[in-house]
Amino acid sequence: MIEGAQRRRLRQLLALSLAGVLFTVAVILVGVFTRLVDAGLGCPDWPGCYGRLVVPDESRALAHTPEAPLEAFKAWVEMVHRYVASALGLLVIALVALGAPLRRHADYPWGVSLALLAVILVQGAFGAFTVTLKLWPQVVTLHLLGGLAVMLLFLWLHLRLRRCDRGRLAPGGVVAPRRRLTPLWGLAVALLVGQLALGGWVSSNYAGIACQGFPTCNGQWWPAMDWSEGFHLTQSVGPNYLHGQLHADARTAIQVGHRLGALALGLALLALALRHWQQASLRPWLGALLATYAVQLGLGIANVLLWLPLWLALLHTAGAVALVLAMAMAIWAWREAGTAPAQQRRAQKEWIHV
Known part of the structure; x- marks a missing residue:
């Protein structure tokens, strides 16, 4: 059974996983807004914008990529999307690190946590490919599906953690069977x-x-x-x-x-x-x-x-x-x-x- 310090850690994980669901929804909508205002290539390079971590002025942008004139609004929209997506990645890493001490507990969803980490890394790669492959439709579509997969994994992790917190695990590590689809x-x-x-x-x-x-x-x-x-x-x-x-x-x-x-x-x-x-x-x-x-x-x-x-x-x-x-x-x-x-x-x- 989970008790004391482990239960407090579990409660923190519950809060973080729920925040992850909501934050992922926000990231998805920011990404869609980026696309709808044609800002997907607002920064022609990755991960920076014209070689910098913040949008540069027009002269520096022109010196870096003369064939892609700077449109400041679109560049900032794209960079804000990258900032929030990076913050989401840090949240996933924090969840995995915080949950690592509980990984040996029989009902702790350690596998879901690792799957979430793997998908967010792949999602980051798709974010890069979206820019470097110039909005190739296959990558853009997979990037959207990847965002939804991250959201679902956050949700599934939260539900599994909530079940674990309620003590649904019996002594001896026996988990009641659940109905298949x-x-x-x-x-x-x-x-x-x-x-x-x-x-x-x-x-x-x-x-x-x-x-x-x-x-x-x-x-x-x-x-x-x-x-x-x-x-x-x-x-x-x-x-x-x-x-x-x-x-x-x-x-x-x-x-x-x-x-x-x-x-x-x-x-x-x-x-x-x-x-x-x-x-x-x-x-x-x-x-x-x-x-x-x-x-x-x-x-x-x-x-x-x-x-x-x-x-x-x-x-x-x-x-x-x-x-x-x-x-x-x-x-x-x-x-x-x-x-x-x-x-x-x-x-x-x-x-x-x-």
């Missing part, structure tokens, strides 16, 4: 991940308003589209992808693909809710999933009809973040409520014998 859960998760990737692909290829109007696209139910070019995942490295390189039909295909993905995801979430609505512990999170999806769908439609205003595009990203969090909490509730009575009795007998 069914194929329907797996389908819903896969469609959500796919839709998030499609959203990143829409953004990185500047296809957000490739379709005018809704529910039709450019006045047609099935407009001219170039699917092979729109989803050509081996686009060449080298060109500057600011404002995109694809032609109109390819961008239309990406936008229509995103709409079809939203429809498939909505049907899967509805089926999931209908299947498990009778379970009281799941009902709040299933309701949150459906409500968040409905809001997110409305925001997506509004972005098309209103020509992608900055504030609405940011809200659409925030909606995606909320949808991911709601799905994670629904999965957690499913797993935690899944210990069958027979399994509980068997585990209790093992604890008594220990």
